């Protein structure tokens with residue numbers, strides 16, 4: 347993958363958008379230029395079974411028509427079934443060597459890292475990119491760790507200048523410069539886009 351693809355990485359599931367139509371939000375975000383999309387359908391009220399898979403396919407179709415990579419959060423079986431462009435896994439989700447072996451070398455494998463040890467592991471198991479956060483406080487993940495700021499992000503960018511890095515957690519159009527200045531290639535965002543009154547304009551601001 348190219349590191350530019352992490353520039354504006356939109357993450358969404360039906361639970362993040364409450365009463366709003368998620369596919370319409372995704373279409374507006376794609377049209378405004380998001381560079382990567384992650385399907386993250388989890389938490390209370392998340393779709394299950396056939397509805398879960400159908401919703402994922404609808405999102406994937408839209409991403410395909412814009413040539414934007416479609417990444418599945420956590421669910422490697424779904425990623426394989428849909429022939430998704432990749433998966434994103436956290437430290438507790440699955441062992442990286444197994445994820446890489448199941449996905450194959452051509453697919454994108456992203457992993458969340460919070461320490462130098464986890465970063466070294468991600469490098470040695472050939473993660474395509476790492477997600478670092480939460481940088482700021484977030485309300486989109488119930489079990490999120492404490493906001494960490496940009497200290498570790500900066501150290502990670504110095505240690506692994508060739509590894510694409512995306513910053514996540516509480517990132518808005520007002521604070522995204524800080525993680526970019528610390529060395530992130532882009533920002534991963536849920537609520538700032540899902541809850542925006544003008545999705546297209548918010549995405550454009552992230553792109554500027």
Ligand SMILES: Cc1ncc(COP(=O)(O)OP(=O)(O)O)c(N)n1
Nearest residue numbers: 420434435436458477478512514534
């Ligand atoms: C790009 C990106 N970075 C980090 C995460 C968080 O992954 P994880 O820690 O596994 O938490 P969940 O999202 O699965 O709740 C992410 N999803 N994407």
Ligand SMILES: Cc1ncsc1CCOP(=O)(O)O
Nearest residue numbers: 480484486515516535536537
């Ligand atoms: C999935 C995830 N992982 C760390 S913070 C977070 C939630 C990011 O959502 P928001 O952009 O709304 O803070």
Ligand SMILES: [Mg+2]
Nearest residue numbers: 420435436439
């Ligand atoms: Mg996870």
